[in-house]
Amino acid sequence: MAVLTYREALNQALREEMARDPDVFLMGEEVAEYDGAYKVSRGLLKEFGPLRVVDTPIAELGFAGIGVGAAMVGLRPVIEFMTWNFALLAIDQVVNSAAKLRYMSGGQYGCPIVFRGPGGAALQLAAQHSQAFESWYAHVPGLKVVTPGTPADAKGLLKSAIRDDDPVVFIEGEMLYNVKGEVPEDEDHVVPIGRAEVKRAGGDVTMVCHSKTVGIALKAADELAAEGIAAEVVDLRTVRPLDTETILASVARTNRCVVVEEGWPFAGVGAQVVDEIQREGFDLLDAPIIRVTGADVPMPYNKHLERAAKVDAGKAVAAAKRVLYLE
Amino acid sequence: MAVLTYREALNQALREEMARDPDVFLMGEEVAEYDGAYKVSRGLLKEFGPLRVVDTPIAELGFAGIGVGAAMVGLRPVIEFMTWNFALLAIDQVVNSAAKLRYMSGGQYGCPIVFRGPGGAALQLAAQHSQAFESWYAHVPGLKVVTPGTPADAKGLLKSAIRDDDPVVFIEGEMLYNVKGEVPEDEDHVVPIGRAEVKRAGGDVTMVCHSKTVGIALKAADELAAEGIAAEVVDLRTVRPLDTETILASVARTNRCVVVEEGWPFAGVGAQVVDEIQREGFDLLDAPIIRVTGADVPMPYNKHLERAAKVDAGKAVAAAKRVLYLE
Amino acid sequence: MATSTNAKARAPNARRAEELQEYLRQMLLIRRFEEKAGEMYSLGKIGGFCHLYIGQEAVAVGTIASLRADDYLITAYREHGHALARGMSARAAMAELFGKVTGCSRGKGGSMHLFDAATNFLGGHGIVGGQIPIAAGVGFAAKYRKTDQVVACYFGEAAVNIGSFHEALNMASLWKLPVVFICENNGYGMGTALARASAILDIAHRAYSYEMACAVVDGQDVFAVKAAMDEAVARGRTDKKPTLLEIRTYRYVGHSMSDAAHGTYRTKDEVEEFRKRDPITLLRDTMIDEGLLDDAGFEALDRQIQAEVEDAVTFAEESPDPAPEELYTDVYAGDR
Amino acid sequence: MATSTNAKARAPNARRAEELQEYLRQMLLIRRFEEKAGEMYSLGKIGGFCHLYIGQEAVAVGTIASLRADDYLITAYREHGHALARGMSARAAMAELFGKVTGCSRGKGGSMHLFDAATNFLGGHGIVGGQIPIAAGVGFAAKYRKTDQVVACYFGEAAVNIGSFHEALNMASLWKLPVVFICENNGYGMGTALARASAILDIAHRAYSYEMACAVVDGQDVFAVKAAMDEAVARGRTDKKPTLLEIRTYRYVGHSMSDAAHGTYRTKDEVEEFRKRDPITLLRDTMIDEGLLDDAGFEALDRQIQAEVEDAVTFAEESPDPAPEELYTDVYAGDR
Numbered sequence A, B: 001m002a003v004l005t006y007r008e009a010l011n012q013a014l015r016e017e018m019a020r021d022p023d024v025f026l027m028g029e030e031v032a033e034y035d036g037a038y039k040v041s042r043g044l045l046k047e048f049g050p051l052r053v054v055d056t057p058i059a060e061l062g063f064a065g066i067g068v069g070a071a072m073v074g075l076r077p078v079i080e081f082m083t084w085n086f087a088l089l090a091i092d093q094v095v096n097s098a099a100k101l102r103y104m105s106g107g108q109y110g111c112p113i114v115f116r117g118p119g120g121a122a123l124q125l126a127a128q129h130s131q132a133f134e135s136w137y138a139h140v141p142g143l144k145v146v147t148p149g150t151p152a153d154a155k156g157l158l159k160s161a162i163r164d165d166d167p168v169v170f171i172e173g174e175m176l177y178n179v180k181g182e183v184p185e186d187e188d189h190v191v192p193i194g195r196a197e198v199k200r201a202g203g204d205v206t207m208v209c210h211s212k213t214v215g216i217a218l219k220a221a222d223e224l225a226a227e228g229i230a231a232e233v234v235d236l237r238t239v240r241p242l243d244t245e246t247i248l249a250s251v252a253r254t255n256r257c258v259v260v261e262e263g264w265p266f267a268g269v270g271a272q273v274v275d276e277i278q279r280e281g282f283d284l285l286d287a288p289i290i291r292v293t294g295a296d297v298p299m300p301y302n303k304h305l306e307r308a309a310k311v312d313a314g315k316a317v318a319a320a321k322r323v324l325y326l327e
Numbered sequence C, D: 001m002a003t004s005t006n007a008k009a010r011a012p013n014a015r016r017a018e019e020l021q022e023y024l025r026q027m028l029l030i031r032r033f034e035e036k037a038g039e040m041y042s043l044g045k046i047g048g049f050c051h052l053y054i055g056q057e058a059v060a061v062g063t064i065a066s067l068r069a070d071d072y073l074i075t076a077y078r079e080h081g082h083a084l085a086r087g088m089s090a091r092a093a094m095a096e097l098f099g100k101v102t103g104c105s106r107g108k109g110g111s112m113h114l115f116d117a118a119t120n121f122l123g124g125h126g127i128v129g130g131q132i133p134i135a136a137g138v139g140f141a142a143k144y145r146k147t148d149q150v151v152a153c154y155f156g157e158a159a160v161n162i163g164s165f166h167e168a169l170n171m172a173s174l175w176k177l178p179v180v181f182i183c184e185n186n187g188y189g190m191g192t193a194l195a196r197a198s199a200i201l202d203i204a205h206r207a208y209s210y211e212m213a214c215a216v217v218d219g220q221d222v223f224a225v226k227a228a229m230d231e232a233v234a235r236g237r238t239d240k241k242p243t244l245l246e247i248r249t250y251r252y253v254g255h256s257m258s259d260a261a262h263g264t265y266r267t268k269d270e271v272e273e274f275r276k277r278d279p280i281t282l283l284r285d286t287m288i289d290e291g292l293l294d295d296a297g298f299e300a301l302d303r304q305i306q307a308e309v310e311d312a313v314t315f316a317e318e319s320p321d322p323a324p325e326e327l328y329t330d331v332y333a334g335d336r
């Protein structure tokens, strides 16, 4: 195992998959000559040339559609959105084209495309640049939604996403790019789409998380452990399809659950997790499920307000204690 | 009270508000000379002239933005999307501009705008034209989301929406336009945004619904009544802000709940309703909450498949019986 | 306007006879198919939105005649004509309108979403402008693979005011993609006349914003259409450059089956005026002038085509609906 | 290019002196403010994305000089210059960058979202192109209310490839809205040179697609900018028609504070070359030539401005953060 940053892990996944399959190409703003706004594509232009690593104008709707067209005829585009905030401009192509082509054509045309880029809030980027949209994409049949929280998952899931025959919305954590972790060096290290992973075992309370909140949940679990509480951390990794089985198995052990996510509360991913648990595991629960989410406001610029708006380990700890009726 | 169609009720609301406030104008595709693709704006061009009833090119993003600009400087635009499916092209202006301007400007600029049009599936319009996006908009702080299910609510809520100082996403039921109902004739008949209504009282099971599913839930309640089961029908009317109080009060009476909505299951409006109930009313529930939703697929064209994909009274009845452990 | 090849100047020969006969057959097939589709819609056999192509037949036929079998096509919701001209059987098309499993999209797409992988027909798309960047992407794939395929992309004149058009044409020109952007200017987008939606009346001139070649073409004259398309296709295939063709045409019928035939946005007289330059009549007259056809021959062809359409209806009528399980197939790759 | 008013030809007079003095003051204020903002960013006093305007000062100052107090402005995220030229105090601007409650947007907007209702400054917007249709909407409101207000809308040259631009310009021309669309062509969108993003190099010519008036303007020459803007504003105010101005300029610094000063996408030499036509130096030299300024006067002005900027920093530094409750205010109208 090598120790890599999340960014490097993504870069490796891209490089390996482009080397493995000549149909894979990368397109987006600043992905080529600039090496990516967040440097995820560093060195790829040099290695694969301008036909396979393509800088675009600022035209999200257009180049998302170009990706869809290329995918319809069998290429495997990886379309980078500089951030998912800008993808709102392209969402018609993601939802009305990519997600529906296979169905509308009665199975004749698929759309093996990956839309990827950073999601969620970084630091003080304010309201228009600090949004987490995974629950939106996960709402839509025809899409898969992948949200890795660690370098190993980032690499393994991106490889799976590129090899997948369906459109995958791949949301990276903007704050995770510099996070380091062990990553298998095997070129065939893939992480299957649709499987959650228990990142830490514990019998007292389940903490469901994904993407940036994986680290937060793990930190909260540490803090809880210091108080003698054993939290089990379930990383969804894929938001759609949701691995309800792994979630329920954990709740069956703990009988208590907290869902930690970065986005807004209303109809977030956590709402669906809650729905699944209460429906399939009604008798398992000894307490209501509490969700820890971003504040229900546009993100403020001021750093103190921003901090107050974001989820953190302290909030997750407090929620865990609440479901344990400890405070 | 007059008996009006839902379409006529909306038309009256527009006419009355335009007569009442010269700052109100209507803009969208085919709203003027064509009287509206669904004839909601019938006669308005004639009455108010081309400056206040404005036909646009097919440019959803552009004219949504034009509405935002006009609203920033104090007009009260009503922007019609021919259907909400096409609003995906404009969603950046709704989410990144309208919903955030007040916050980003520290309260200096509001955005008193109504985005309105039909949502949900009509008949055999297939995958790209049969979508219900209310959970998406309801996810977003800064927006209000209104989904009337009856002519009286359509009129009263549209008037409130136009008078509201914040951006309102007003989603009409495409299949409701011809539905008739009693509508108060009073020019000041307004229905407050943010208040659910118990459309039928009953002690055995709560059925939460909105928009098109109000009629479905009422029909299901009839069928259940024939079997001696008293269903209480709670019409959300406004999806954001959600009237949790009314929902919980009902569940406190019935201890059982079914949520019926038109859209896809994952992170739909019902998921949030479930989340609120289980959190705030954990001890009230004698059974898990069951959601009745559209099938988790792009909408098929074939009419039998389409029927199978949609919610109907039969499915709502079955769900009610399940939460009553009757089957 | 690009001028029509002067038909009379050419000596009749077998090849030309065959070619014109084929144009006529296709145009008539589209006309009769659409008339029948309208009828079947009124009978409730067809549902949803149904947009007919009557009046525009020469555009599909003339442009598609320039294409090779391995070229690609993509279009909007008014696409029955393109599908038939490209060689989709009337049976597969009609069955799709009926929502039957024998339809080209297994009854899941319907009138707005005909697809046919066998003929590289990338479908009918329902969001105005949505297919334009997709077409550019298909052109990108041709460039990527270094083939000499060309993409024909159809859209209405009302679609040129939407962002997709602008973004796609800019990238297509910037990257030299082999796409022919075919604007079927039938004068109206639903009830909105061109001049009420576009600040410029010569749609073709929008191409200058992208340093793209363009032409204005008489869309009722199949020869003019074919000639302009030949040039545009050559530009794509050989020079690897896109073209914007503005093909001026007219729809005789309402926007969709739920729209009145002429409505309040245009006069009956206007429709009648345009009907005088009917593309099928123009072609037939040319063929008669050239001695390639006589009235009896035309009648025979028409009868044969009407029989073909009748057969398609019977086929559609008798075909089964998709099985209930089909609701859940084709959402993802694995699920069939 | 629109030619600069030949400065020397004019007799010096008090009014002109005052006017030029004001341009110089504003341009220098922007320059010093931005330099200080960069410094404060490096010290961690300012967070998020911070895009400086250094090199482009004559555009904001020259265009805004043509506006009336009741006209409107709207721009993108590189907007400190526009805000200051429009009369926002350095204090309110700097405090906003510091995220303080005394900032123009109460510390909630930050560098990309300066707003000032008092001067009809409709803000900095972060989604490329997003402000362009909004500007058209403000123009629509002026038309609706039958005022003679004009809207100035700023965006970069990379924004002309996005759909918003196209849709907004078409409608602005179609509906005769009094908007001046000001494309600040600084050659790059982040690391992408114009020619790598746009199929056409003369951005102004995009106006032809909308039958809109246009001009290419030397953005380093404040007189040229002012002259072109005067014409465009008159066209809006009197003829009720929009204009597209392409104002050619250059940014001396990186795209944002997280981007290297010249980066790999341009050479140091290129930056140096452009610095030779510095807008402040050009204006200063003209003023000295005309006898309206001397070196000592310039130095004094500069010192005064530097003090103003220092004062703004002190003010920002000493101002309080928004109260914790502010997290939940300004989401909806009722909640303050």
Ligand SMILES: Cc1ncc(C[n+]2csc(CCOP(=O)(O)OP(=O)(O)O)c2C)c(N)n1
Binding pocket: B029, B058, B060, B082, B086, B089, C078, C126, C127, C128, C129, C155, C156, C157, C158, C159, C186, C188, C189, C190, C255
């Ligand atoms: C983005 C979008 N907006 C609105 C519609 C509704 N609509 C369908 S067709 C149409 C008119 C299109 O006219 P044009 O492009 O000229 O094509 P034509 O119908 O004349 O062939 C409209 C407004 C849509 N399908 N998509």
Ligand SMILES: Cc1ncc(C[n+]2csc(CCOP(=O)(O)OP(=O)(O)O)c2C)c(N)n1
Binding pocket: A029, A058, A060, A082, A086, A089, D078, D126, D127, D128, D129, D155, D156, D157, D158, D159, D186, D188, D189, D190, D255
């Ligand atoms: C829709 C969208 N896509 C991408 C971005 C990221 N982005 C911010 S600024 C920028 C470059 C814009 O360049 P230009 O319009 O020339 O303005 P300049 O920065 O040169 O002033 C990009 C790509 C964004 N903010 N919005």
Ligand SMILES: [Mg+2]
Binding pocket: C156, C157, C158, C184, C185, C186, C187, C188, C189, C190
């Ligand atoms: Mg048309």
Ligand SMILES: [Mg+2]
Binding pocket: D156, D157, D158, D184, D185, D186, D187, D188, D189, D190
């Ligand atoms: Mg630029």
